[in-house]
Amino acid sequence: MPAIPARILPTIVVSQFASTSLWFAGNAVIPDLQHNAGLPASAVGHITIAVQLGFIAGTLVFAWLAIADRFSPRIIFLLSALAGAAANAATLASGGELLPLLAARFAAGFFLAGIYPVGMKIASGWYDRDLGLALGWLVGALVLGTALPHLIRGLGGDLPWQAVILAVSAVSVAGGLAMFLLVPDGPHLRAGAGFDPTVLATIFRSAEFRGSAFGYFGHMWELYAFYAFVPMLLAARLGADSASVSVWSFAAIAAGFLGCMGGGYLSRLIGNARVAFVQLSASGLCCLVSPLAFLAPLPVFLAFLLFWGMVVAGDSPQFSTLNARFAPPAYVGSALTIANCIGFATTIVSIGILGWLIHVVGPRYAFLMLAPGPALGLAALRRLATKPA
Known part of the structure; x- marks a missing residue:
């Protein structure tokens, strides 16, 4: 087998990082929209849910039509990055009105x-034996991309929110x-299994897949809620008008890159399930102690958020690997699509x-409600984590 060109993995990682920056572009500018356009405080939850609903719908459509199997995935990636950038730029046309903004998101x-x-x-087309480690890099890139709009806003000074949105769209393009021009289709690229939603009961008959999938659901309960509202937690401690809120929001989310990469290398020694179990345990504990951490000295509080950001995302590539490994071979495409959709739901x-609780009890105590997700996920994952690596 010819050696893989050195540019392949870095290009895939950088492209994933750049194009997934679309995810939280709306969240990064929501304080400006609330100030300038009078959007309600609840808008941050609404626009995050709009993106999640869009992703679920897109996942189902792409899977149902087998788009990435019928066409070169690098072409699909390019066209999606261009269309996503255009949809993101359409935020400017909303004029701060909530419904057009939700449609754009x-x-x-x-x-x-x-x-x-x-x-x-695309990565699976190039990496076979080391796919788990490659996924660690890719999910880490997703985490950094998710955090990027906060960094652009935080370092942009008086940069208007419209410029932040356009900058994110340019990065996505x-x-x-880069993916289209520098990463040809890999030698291991193969057609995926077709999508069949009628096999829902069949795929969950596997005890191993149930363990990994329900562990993943518990992980997802916590992950995106943390991403969506960590700026509000920081604003409550640093001050709503503090320029450092965006920078520290970036840092807390981006710390997940270290968790993904560290977990990827550690999984080679102790196995994917054990790494996922440890990191999910740590993030669940962070949920429980968050009210106390909020009262800690500022350096301790910020260090706590960095650690939480690292472990809350670090188990993502482990769950991706476990779900792919334990999905019934005849229904891999359907199993992964259904698990993905349930997770995002x-x-x-x-x-x-969480958005409702923040306005009822305040950010200090609201994050306690995330703890049941990791707890239920750990219960589901325990059997896999205790098996030999």
Whole structure:
């Protein structure tokens, strides 16, 4: 087998990072929209849910039509990056009105379904034996991309929110072009299994797949709710008008890159399930102690958020690997699509509840409601984590 060109993995990682920056572009500028356009405080939850709904819809459409199997995935990645960038730029046309803004965020989420999962398919075309480690890099890139809009806003000084949105769209286009121009289809690229939603009961008969899938659902309950509302937690401690809120939001989310990479290398020694179990345990503990951490000295509080950000995302590539490994061989495509959709559906519920609780009890105590997700996920994952690596 010819050696893999050295540019392949870095290009895939950078492209994934650049194009997934669309995910939280709306969240990064929501304080400006609330100030300038009078959007309600609840808008942050609404626009996050719109992106999640768009991603679920896009995942189902892409899977149902087998788009990434019928066409070159690098072309799908490019077209999705271009369309997602356009949908993101359409935020400017909303004029700060909530319904057009939600429509633009839904469209961005829809086209992210042609970026995040398709990027993993492109990687699987090049990496076979080391796919688990490659996924660690890719999910880490997703985490950094998710955090990037906060960094652009935080370092932009008086940069208007419209410029932040356009900058994110430009970064997404650059990522799509890099993937298309520098990463040809890999030697291991193969057609995926077709999508059949009628096999829902069949795929969950496997005890191993149930363990990994329900562990993943518990992980997802916490992950995107943390991403959506960590700026509000920081604003409550640093001050709502503090320029450092965006920078520290970036840092807390981006710390997940270290968790993904560290977990990827550690999984070679102790196995994917054990790494996922340890990191999910740590993030669940962070949920429980978050009220106390909020009162800690500021350096301790910020260090706590960095650690939480590292472990809350670090188990993502482990769950991706476990779900792919234990999916019934005849229904791999359907199993992964259904697990993905259920996982993102749980984020809609947790984001809605957490957003409501923040306005009822305040950010100090609201994050306690995320703890049941990791707890239930750990219960489901325990059997796999205790098996020999």
